[in-house]
Amino acid sequence: MRRDIFQAIADPTRRAIIALIALQAMTPNAIADHFESSRQAVSKHLKILTECELIQQEQKGREIFYKLEVEKMKEIDIWLEQFRKIWESRFEQLDALLFTLKNTKK
Amino acid sequence: MRRDIFQAIADPTRRAIIALIALQAMTPNAIADHFESSRQAVSKHLKILTECELIQQEQKGREIFYKLEVEKMKEIDIWLEQFRKIWESRFEQLDALLFTLKNTKK
DNA sequence: ATTTTGAGAAACCAATTGGTTGCATATATA
DNA sequence: TATATATGCAACCAATTGGTTTCTCAAAAT
Numbered sequence: 001m002r003r004d005i006f007q008a009i010a011d012p013t014r015r016a017i018i019a020l021i022a023l024q025a026m027t028p029n030a031i032a033d034h035f036e037s038s039r040q041a042v043s044k045h046l047k048i049l050t051e052c053e054l055i056q057q058e059q060k061g062r063e064i065f066y067k068l069e070v071e072k073m074k075e076i077d078i079w080l081e082q083f084r085k086i087w088e089s090r091f092e093q094l095d096a097l098l099f100t101l102k103n104t105k106k
Numbered sequence: 107m108r109r110d111i112f113q114a115i116a117d118p119t120r121r122a123i124i125a126l127i128a129l130q131a132m133t134p135n136a137i138a139d140h141f142e143s144s145r146q147a148v149s150k151h152l153k154i155l156t157e158c159e160l161i162q163q164e165q166k167g168r169e170i171f172y173k174l175e176v177e178k179m180k181e182i183d184i185w186l187e188q189f190r191k192i193w194e195s196r197f198e199q200l201d202a203l204l205f206t207l208k209n210t211k212k
Numbered sequence: 213a214t215t216t217t218g219a220g221a222a223a224c225c226a227a228t229t230g231g232t233t234g235c236a237t238a239t240a241t242a
Numbered sequence: 243t244a245t246a247t248a249t250g251c252a253a254c255c256a257a258t259t260g261g262t263t264t265c266t267c268a269a270a271a272t
Contacts, residue, residue, distance in 0.1 A: 010116035062239040168269040
């Protein structure tokens with residue numbers, strides 16, 4: 001069952017977890033405190049995020065800190081790149097149009 | 107049942123459809139020709155993409171052309187922004203470190 | 213006018229998902 | 243040493259998902 005980053009970020013709770021631990025690593029219990037759902041539900045989300053290497057574990061005694069592998073997020077950025085090209089070129093086209101209008105007005 | 111862009115791009119077929127019609131609008135049949143699955147399956151994907159306003163319909167006779175609303179993709183870009191800040195600041199930190207090493211070496 | 217074609221809608225189905233509860237295990241703490 | 247705490251794992255469950263087949267309707271083509 002191949003995990004995929006796009007599937008991982010599809011769930012809103014998972015996106016919230018990612019944002020939560022983006023700045024500092026946290027334990028499952030600490031993370032679960034921020035949500036309605038149970039620790040086990042959060043743990044399942046953490047498992048999915050770990051499987052697609054979006055987060056990493058760091059064991060400290062009996063606690064496990066989960067930290068975001070922010071580099072992995074670049075994969076989404078790379079996928080977006082193709083569309084960014086399109087919306088930017090449209091913007092340039094609009095820009096060129098405005099320039100033409102401005103100059104023909106004189 | 108609130109549709110969400112992150113859920114929409116979670117499915118690989120849907121991502122492929124998005125990429126396919128990014129440059130030119132296409133009919134369901136034309137799109138389905140590019141995939142293994144049936145036209146009905148593709149139509150369901152198109153429905154989901156329409157519901158979250160990632161694509162738009164243009165009726166021409168009995169044909170319906172689906173075109174990408176590329177602006178909508180910016181929503182993902184905006185969400186990514188917070189993480190881009192983090193990975194860029196890390197890069198700057200690394201940059202600063204390399205700079206320090208280089209200068210202390212002398 | 214009849215037939216073919218493009219497409220949405222509905223009914224159905226197996227697989228997956230997000231969640232729960234209960235249990236097992238290892239590490240702290242009393 | 244006995245107890246409390248942190249966590250993972252497995253079994254189970256209802257809801258959702260991605261898919262199929264069948265049906266209907268409207269627009270072209272014959």
